Amino acid sequence: MSQPLLLNLRNLACGYQDQRVVQNLNLHLNAGDIGCLLGSSGCGKTTTLRAIAGFEPVYEGEIILAGEVISSPGFTLAPEKRRIGMVFQDYALFPHLSVADNIVFGIRKHPQKDRVVAELLELVNLKNLGKRFPHELSGGQQQRVALARALAPEPQLLLLDEPFSNLDGELRRKLSHEVRDILKARGTSAILVTHDQEEAFAVSDHVGVFKDGRLEQWDTPYNLYHEPQTPYVASFIGQGYFIRGQLSSPESVSTELGDLRGNRAYTWPTGGAVDVLLRPDDIVYAPDSALKAHIVGKTFLGASTLYRLQLPTGAQLESIFPSHADHQVGAQVGIRVAAEHLVLFQASGSVAAQVSKSDSGVRRYSPAS
Incomplete structure (x- = not known):
């Protein structure tokens, strides 16, 4: 049974400082699915992610989340009103706060915040580390804290911007599988940005291959490999x-x-x-x-x-x-x-x-x- 449509990008053109980076972008993501924007540096994937987050304007088309237009030409719903979580490449943890306090930061008024933090610490395999500080953790542990903090407010959509790029190869592979399991366990929809094909395939249900600001193909990893629609996708994948x-x-x-x-x-x-x-x-x-x-x-x-x-x-x-x-x-x-x-x-x-x-x-x- 297919899930309802959550995110819809329609005829989207976006960029920054009046420079159009992405043109004529169309893709959709169903609730509970994990998508990925894949491509080389400068192809437009991060610009698209920032537009979804509300950090960059939309010049044409629209971004629709859960049936609500959140970006269109001349209108950008404030990022804090979008119910979108964000996990950054550099973790962006508060160094002066403990692990537990980092996680609780966005839900300080939640009536059951202690229960939420305890559940998330267990979910990300950091059950006994709530009192530690970020500098006392490994890179992989810090990224799990960042993931737990982003999940705490129960966002409709989670955005992950090159979340594993600061980790070594083996840890990247391990954590990418862990993150997929965590997101699926929570039923959280997400979009990942990466240039790493192995990472994209390990985490995502659908992958979009970008080239020069245009989406070449949005499809399952299997179809991208076996059913490429353009010669670029055919050679870029695998x-x-x-x-x-x-x-x-x-x-x-x-x-x-x-x-x-x-x-x-x-x-x-x-x-x-x-x-x-x-x-x-x-x-x-x-x-x-x-x-x-x-x-x-x-x-x-x-x-x-x-x-x-x-x-x-x-x-x-x-x-x-x-x-x-x-x-x-x-x-x-x-x-x-x-x-x-x-x-x-x-x-x-x-x-x-x-x-x-x-x-x-x-x-x-x-x-x-």
């Missing part, structure tokens, strides 16, 4: 390579790797040139296959090994093999393509202009920084 092919039927394409078929049909004219998206998990180790490739590089990943492969034509691809199938650089291995989600883009116009060709014929789309 590792994506393009090889040139020729559409031989609505469901198949002829390439140097053979005739490939997928689970979708394309309505473009047959015989036309297309760019075929291939990911490392689309190229499978197959010792008995007639299709061979030479290993020109390898990276051990633990449970698997990432191999860089060169085809007879000179084209290079990447493939993930189980790590127990250990091969040396220079060896020849059999491979086959297992691309059930066959993703194609027409190799003309805007797509062709965005794909750079190397001497080998492999095309890899490079996202702008």
Whole structure:
């Protein structure tokens, strides 16, 4: 059963100091869901978050929260009236207040504030640390305090601005899973801003990929990986390579790797040139296959090994093999393509202009920084 609509951004244009950063933005978030704005620096994700919070004006369109317009051209509901919580990158805790006093700060008039603080301390696994001060805590613990403080007033929506960026890699992964569990346990809707794909996928139900102030795609992590709608999303999410092919039927394409078929049909004219998206998990180790490739590089990943492969034509691809199938650089291995989600883009116009060709014929789309 789907939840009611909570947040709706309609034809939104926003920015700062009269500079438009984000244009024609449309997305929605249902109650209880966690969304993420993902992209490289300067793409507009943080500007969008600040507009939702009420810190930046809206030039076009509107922001609707729980059926109420909270931002539109010439109108910005004050941030403190929005019932929106905020968790910042640098924690923003009060250093002179204890953990418990930090959490209670926004609910000092609540009749059962002590009970609320106790529940939140237990929820964020800080049950016995209420009397400590921020400087006595680790970075991960401080971020959990910041999360508990933001949750205390029971906001309709929680905004998290790069909340894990000050933490090391392993702690980031651990805390991102913890935060998702905490938000789901509370039924709290949230929007996360990050440039880290792994973090976005670990926390979020829906992810929006931004590029140059525009939303390329708002979708589930699974669909962003397997059903990218633009070549930018195809290459930005995960590792994506393009090889040139020729559409031989609505469901198949002829390439140097053979005739490939997928689970979708394309309505473009047959015989036309297309760019075929291939990911490392689309190229499978197959010792008995007639299709061979030479290993020109390898990276051990633990449970698997990432191999860089060169085809007879000179084209290079990447493939993930189980790590127990250990091969040396220079060896020849059999491979086959297992691309059930066959993703194609027409190799003309805007797509062709965005794909750079190397001497080998492999095309890899490079996202702008």
